[in-house]
Amino acid sequence: MKVLLVGNYEFDGSTSMKVWADALLRELLSRGIEVQLISPKPVLGRMKQSADGLGKWLGYLDRFVIFPRALRAAAAHADVVHVCDHGSAMYVLMVKDKRTIITCHDLLAVRGALGEVPDCPASFFGKLLQLWIRRGLERATRVACVSQYTLNDARRILTETGNLRMMLNGLNYPFQPLDAGEMDRRLAALPGMKGPYVLHVGSNLARKNREGVLRIFAQAAAGTDLRMVFAGAALSKELAALARELQVHDRVIEAPTPGVEVLEALYNRALVLLFPSRYEGFGWPTIEAQACGCPVVASDIAPLAEVLGQSAALRPLEDEAGMADEIRRLAADRQYREKMRQSGLENVRSRFQTSRMMDEYVALYRELACAS
Helix, strand or coil, X not given: CEEXXXXXXXXXXXHHHHHHXXXXXXXXXXXXXXXXEECCCCCHHHHCCCCCHHHHHHHHHHHHHHHHHHHHHHHCCCXXXXXXXXXXXXXXXXXXXXXXXXXXXXXXHHHHHCCCCCCCCCCHHHXXXXXXXXXXXXXXCEEEECCHHHHHHHHHHCCCCCXXXXXXXXXXXXXXXXXXXXXXXXXXXXXXXXXXXXXXXXXXXXXXXXXXXXXXXXXXXXXXXXXXXXXXXXXXHHHHHHHHHCCXXXXXXXXXXXXXXXXXXXXXXXXXXXXXXXXXXXXXXXHHXXXXXXXXXXXXXXXHHHHHHHHCEEECCCCXXXXXXXXXXXXHCHHXXXXXXXXXXXXXXXXXXXXXXXXXXXXXXXHHHXXX
């Protein structure tokens, strides 16, 4: 059985999708499966390395004009073609004679194009792109939805739903508790990492609600020595201004686009992961944090409630005071924090093991390969 994995464009700004594709490659190789990972290579995009503006359009030429020839050539030797991110779903339309799988992580951009998600608006061309993505999802042999929430969205939005399958995510990296010395080594290049801090992992997208993160932290940190660490995208000018307005700017530490080893150490040392997202399809940082023994305080939106259940402190999105109270309690009550820590570790051990996820994908590959 030969599997072709199709990854994302280098300059699309999605670190999590690169880690996900690399994890699939690593796990399949460890199981002795013949597998290749290909991705659109920056050619014209090297002139302007950006996911926005001119760089975005040059990237589209790389992805949709130059890459398809390489895709078809590689697919000719594969039994199954697995598109690792639904944002590239249109590629299945370019290999119509192959058995194809798309992993659908969320349908937030599709819903944004339909006017359902105000935090994900789409331009005219963005709506056309999302329509193309929908057609790819409908034509795939199988669409693996990473959560029940995403599966429900797909059943409601797509016109063809017989190809849908629920395949709950597992960890895409072996996150685990680290000893203090290892944490020190990995975080040595970041200033001020010795004392207690609240962690947020994500981007400046409106749906990630970093404004809420700052407001919650400002309430929780009053009268304490807590600091706020933002891992991922650097704070926008607007967010930096809000931090100054809330008088917490001197407590903010930024860790732009940390490598996975640094991220693992950040989870390990954090007092809590604060994750008050407005919209998610799954919410990977929450289980990554739990796998490292880091308690989670999050909004109670449906996908996070599905993933976290009773293992985290979930509050309504508008209850920022309640989230701040949870952070203060975690800082003051060691017994409560240990209870949350153990609940999170058990949640990951019982539901989100990489081996379970890979067993399901390998079984699906074999099913499709035998049917081709």
